[in-house]
Each structure stands twice: as structure tokens, then as C-alpha cells.
Amino acid sequence: MKPNNRQLFLLHQAQTSEFPLLLEIVSAQGNYLIDVAGKKYLDLISGISVSHLGHGNEAVKRAVMHQMDAHMHVMVYGEFVQSPQTKLAEKLTSLLPPTLDAVYFLNSGAEATDVALKLAKRVTGKFEILACKKSYHGSTHAALSLNSEEEYQQAYRPLLPGVDFIEFNNLDSLALITHKTACVIVEVIRGEGGYIPADIEFLSQLREKCNQHCCLLIFDEIQSGMGKTGKMFAFEHYSILPDILLLGKALGAGMPIGAVVSSKAMMSSFSHHPILGHITTFGGHPVVCAAALAGIEELLRLDLIKEVAKKEMLFRENLPHQAIQKIDGMGLMLAVQLDSFENTIKVIQYAIEGGLISDWFLFATNKIRISPPLTITEDEIMLASKILLMAIEKVYGVSV
DSSP, X not given: OOOOHHHHHXXXXXXXXXXXXXXXXXXXXXXXXXXTXXXXXXXXXXXXXXXXXXXXXXXXXXXXXXXXXXXXXXXXXXXXXXXXXXXXXXHHHHTSOTTOOEEEEESOXXXXXXXXXXXXXXXXXXXXXXEETTOOOOSSHHHHTTOOXXXXXXXXXXXXXXXEEEOTTOSGGGGGOOTTEEEEEEESBOTTTTSOXXXXXXXXXXXXXXXXXXXXXXXXXXXXXXXXXXXXXXXXXXXXXXXXXXXXXGGGTXXXXXXXXXXXXXXXXXXXXXXXXXXXXXXXOHHHHHHHHHHHHHHHHTTOGGGHHXXXXXXXXXOOOTTOOEEEEETTEEEEEOSOHHHHHHHHHHHHHTTEXXXXXXXXXXXXXXXXXXXXXXXXXXXXXXXXXXXXXXXXXXXX
16 A cells, blocks of 8 residues: 555654654645645644745745746855845845845855854954853754753754853843853844743843943844734844844745845955855745745735734733733744643644644743734634633633
8 A cells, every 4th residue: 555645754754853743734825724634723833933924925926936937046145146135135124224234145044043153253253152041043053052951962062162151131141241252142032932032121231241342242033033023123122233133934934044134344254265255055045035025025015013912912811711820922922831841732732633733842841832924813813712722721621
């Protein structure tokens, strides 16, 4: 008998865990995923903060098809003038402060992290790096070096030297920043740490310390960018500027992309001594850039960001339950805290049975992720809340 897709998946695809969800999704439309049996699932996590416009946006699809008709890959990044890259860079920088006026397009957020570390070393001539404990910047070798958790590092040593860790939102830990520090990388909204926003005083003193010691401040907005918090970029809530900004995930509107944004002066250091300071074959792929540009234009045209705060409040108001300890986060990056990883997994499984896709966090395993497409409707928020509460009641045996 010929093996089915699930069997082939397990036989021939490398696995990231011993317990994949194994949902066989055959189509996706709007805010829903549809499996092989025709069952619909409301997508509460948008592919881990990727599909912020929902699935199958017509303008994005048209842009992809138009660019495919024109050309796909023609040359490695940075050699040819390619309209999708140029227009996307122009649009992106028009949304940012004047000091962030040059973009390097890459294939993923993790690659963007790696490039940002290279840039910081190149510009400062220093190599010591500070990251925050229990933060996630990717799983490539350099990005993994910024992971404070031994569980994830132990099998891959030796990692990048010169890395140390500060405590997120802890002012005392900023004393670790010295004249030897090349850069400090921080998430404005902690992603895998359970959607914890940075304190204004923490970011303010962090910026001051970086200025004092001539080191670069890197904001990782790979998860929090593109409207998820009620601003186009989360750092806009704080009026504190980074030297380097990292983007990815939702930037590609469903296509794979990463971006490092900095000043033209700093970014130009990749062009000499040595030349080709960073090169990539597929970074800035024209089809991906066309999708990303259409995604930004759709985000602005639909004016989705202005509804984020209201949708956040709907979730908060419609998730009353004594088993919920608290709800962290900002905008449509919310984390529902329960008492244990075991019960969180059970709730997620019951929610899936009820037609709702959710997930947990790497470093906050007792939290349920709420990061839906920005296109989620008020009725869908009510439905998602109802399914989550039903799942919680099944696990804890108590009602609202």
C-alpha cells in the first residue's frame, strides 16, 4: 500500500521534535486553515506571527504572480538593480526614522540576527555581545549563541565567544555594558519569553548606556513588527531609536524574508575591507520582495493597525476564568498564563479539537500564545475566546 502524506512526512522530513502536531493542512483562506478532511481551524497564531494579513490575500497573490511572470532569481543580492528590492527598501525606510535609511534583505529573521552581529563587530571593532536571558533570536549558529538556556545550547558547543546575558527589564544588569561591548540585542516585546513588553525606563537607560560606551543597540522586531502591537513597529511606543533594527516574519506577508535596517553609513562597511562583507544568493528574492511590498501596502490600505488596541481589549474582556493567572502582552501579541506546561498542552489540544489553532512559548511553557492575523474579526475573537474557555474548563473542571 502506498504510504499517505502523514507517513511520508514522518519517514522523509527532518523533524524538530518527537511530537509534531501532524495536522495535514491542504488550504488556507482568510483567518482559517483547512485540513485534509475539510475541517476548518481558526488561526490564532498566524504561523507564529507571519500571516498578519490572513491567508490568501488577493493583492499579495497578484504581486507574486506578476513578479513571477517578469522574472524570478536573476543574480545574487546586491549586484543587479531589481525593482521589487528597490521599491520595498524605499517603502520600508519611508516608514522609519531618517537614521534607519538602508536595508539589507535576507532569507529569515535568524539570518538577519547573524548579519546584525557581523555589522556591530565591523562598525565598532569590538566583539563582546550582550543579549537578554530567555530571549530568542533564531536557531542558526550565531543566533543560538544568544540563547541563554543550556537546554538548547548544550548539544552544539562551542558557540560564538564573547556573549553574556543581561536580565530583561532589570536596570541593575545594565552594568554589564562596558567599553568592550560591541552591541546589545533586545526584543522590544519578548517573543518566546511570553510576550513581555519592555519597560520604558529599561529601554531608556539601555539606550543611554549604549551611547556612553559607544556600542550599538539592536532591536529585534522580527515578531513584533508590522503592526502587531498597534504601531507599525513596537519601538514607536517608546520613542527610543535603535542603531540596528531586525525585521522578518510578517514583513514577507507569508513569504520567507529577513531584513537588517541601519544607517547608510554603517551598512556601507560591508562593501569594503573586505568587499562582499556579507553575501547571500536568495536574500531579497524578487518574488518575496514583491509580496512584502504588497503586504505593506495592504496593511496601510486596510488601516488594520488602528483596530489592534480594540481587538486586544476584546480578548482580555472575553477570557475571564479563575484558571487564567494573567494575560501578558501588547496589541495582538498576548499570552494567557496558566499553572503548568502540562495543562497548557492539554488546553491547546482541546482547542485544536474545537477548531482553534494555538501554541505555547519556548521559555514560557505555561502560557498560551494569542497572535492572530490582524484581519481577525470581532466575531472571530468571540469565537476564539469561547473555544479557549471551553478547553480550559475541560482541563480544570471549573466554569467561569
